[in-house]
Amino acid sequence: MKNLILFLAVVLAANTLSAQAPMQFNFQGAARDEKGNVLADKNITIRLSIVGSTGSTVRQYSETRQVKTNAVGLFNIVIGSAGAGAVSGSIAGIDWSSEAKYLWIEMDVRGTGNFVNLGTTQLQSVPYAIHAKSAANAVNITGIVALANGGTGASTADQARVNLGLGSVNNTS
Secondary structure (H helix, E strand, O other), rough: OHHHHHHHHHHHHHHOOOOOOOOOOEEEEEOOOOOOOOOOEEEEEEEEEEEEEOOOOEEEHHHHHHHOOOOOOEEEEOOOOOOOOOEOOOOOOOOOOOOOEEEEEEEEEEOOOOOOEEEEEEEEEHHHHHHHHHHHOOOOOOOOOOHHEEEEEEOHHHHHHHOOOOOOOOOOO
């Protein structure tokens, strides 16, 4: 029975460790008309594009979304998720390490395909974390990570077991 529980624990841990962060991030906006009036409970189209600099029209990724605003004009979008229209490029295909990235926001309130440019805003920490996936390509990594730094302090599995106190566990009771 102990072996079965240990086996299941290892399988579940392996499944968890292989989980990947989705290539998506959140965006929230407040829709207003050209006079600044709230567009409450209105169906609108939003085009979101990732560009390399403010003012750039070269879209590294772009998608459109049909959204409905709430009573105060707010709407939420998960950029990169299913349900986008007119997708161009891919979030995974962006070179996040090359330069700062900006989100270019456009809105079409009439459904005519004529988008109004609402400007750009620089993307911050969370989207750049997508670049961390390339850390798996690291080569020639050497050394031992100390226990204090989250490592095992060992270069072998046997020594790690001793350092972590796994050799002294009494699970016979």
